[in-house]
Amino acid sequence: MLSSLDQWIGRLLSEPRSTDGPRGEVRAVESLPATSAAAWKVSAPLGKRLANAARPYPFIVPKLVFFAGFMLIPLAWTVYMTFQGGAILQGTHFVGTKNYQVMLQDPLFWLSLRNSVLYAVLVIPLAMAGGVFLATLLNRRIKLRPVFLLILVVPAVVSTVAAAYIWSNMLATDGGFFNTLLQALGRHPVNWLGTPSLLIPIFVALELWRGTGFYAMLFLAAMHNIPQELYDAIAIDGAGSFQSFRLVTLPLMRPVILFATVMATIWNLQIFDSPYVMTRGGPGYASMTIVMYIYYNAFKYDAMGLASAMSLVLLLLILAAAALQLTIFKKEVQF
């Protein structure tokens, strides 16, 4: 009896056990009557109690310092700057909502926003569908699975800058891969990067080439974790492979697909690298994206307030898209 109390106190003096169970559940304390817990609290020396309370902080403080300095403070600063006019060097002054008004009347803002959204709306469903499709193929009983997987994932380690150069090469008007192919088929060569309507589809194709294999790898990992019993059960009920895919695989993969969709939305709405390398936003401003326009406003046009306002619009857009995806996925769960 005494020894168990001793052990219990020893445990309390070191840090409390984590509560992995439901929130608020305190396993260590529950194992003893409440009165003795209260009695200990009163009798423990104040210094010891403080040392105990301070123990987690050396572990989280380093992260929190960087997080506050380079995430929270910049975020607040950006919100503040949306109400400021003037340039960095000349000093700034309060201008009310003028930046927002200028932004809303700026046709280039709308064009670049449209380009980014159009790109994301095209890339995300295609990448997810492609990833699920390839994962399904890889999940079948096949030989050389690791080799196939490796080859499919390799483009994901190619940076977008490198990928943009690769594709610029293949899309070159004179002697590029695609035009050589077209000419072999007896067609006229196309000025790929000079045709505004082709640019977004080109960026989409580039990203699908780069990203689909990565999503396939992610989804394949999730498929491995689906219990075989579920497939056995539904096979007994006479379901074919398409049925078992629709009724078992897809519903059980919903969380990972949702996760991938949300992350892909965050990344892809920030498209910058491929248009920056391939077209610098041109011809004219045809392939300007919202991140590139923010970058130009902040560092080339010296319009900090405007850039800040636009970056907040991008943040709101990402939050709205994520909320929308969560709602849709939740709704689909309850059929």
Added chain:
Amino acid sequence: MVARSAGRREPAGIPRRAASAAKDVFTYAGLIAACIISLAPLVYLLATSLTKTFSPVADLSVLLHPNFSNYGEIWSAYPFAAWLKNSLIVATSVTVLSLFVDSLAGYAFAKMRFRGREFLFLVLLATIMIPVPVTLLPTYLIADHFGMLDTYQALIVPALAYPVGVFLMRQFIRTIPDELLDAARVDGMSAWGIYLRIILPLSIPGLAVLALFVFLTQWVSLLWPLTVAISDSTRTVQAGLASLPGQYNTQYGLITAATICSVLPMLVVFLFLQRYLTAGLTGGRAGKG
């Protein structure tokens, strides 16, 4: 994992077997087509880099009589060695520091109880949604204020604010049994001792996934290096390549050789840590596939 589809087989008549064979053909055809799409641009890239020409080539026969002179020239044509060195220093530093800072915080969030833990974690997690441009300008001004522009510090320090690593490490450290930590505590081990001798060794697969993720993210990062790495003394490979003025874009042989050299280090790291990635993604069950 091979056993999966084997278990689904049942005594089947000939039509079934034929259907299954058709499915196999479809599976392999699909995968091979996908692999060709995956590799073709890279092969094309390689072919172009092995040609001494100012126009791109669609002729793969150059692979039979390669000309490696481009790979010799990129070092003098661009400050490529400096870029490569900068990228290596920055990506390695951020990776090592992130592993340390994030595993510390991940340990606290996974295994310690303190006031505001859930709230703090939620705040961290929510900021994953904040796009880079939102913090870009203030971070630049902060770097400027501390005289960090065009230094390695400017490239390294802000990257440590990114919250994903804490989330990853917390998820991983949660799977370490509490009993193990309790036993160590009873033996009189301090929280730091537990971190060094139990948490870190048992988190190696998680740390490997994080290392791969951070290194890759840093290696391919463009927007921030483009903003703060002003001269070639700090410019990374991506920022360097992306800043090449248009006149270089027609030197296809040179630029493709440089592109390949920028991809190779990443490929090496990926091949080296890849088995951990599969293990990490399947929830710690390693060694399959």
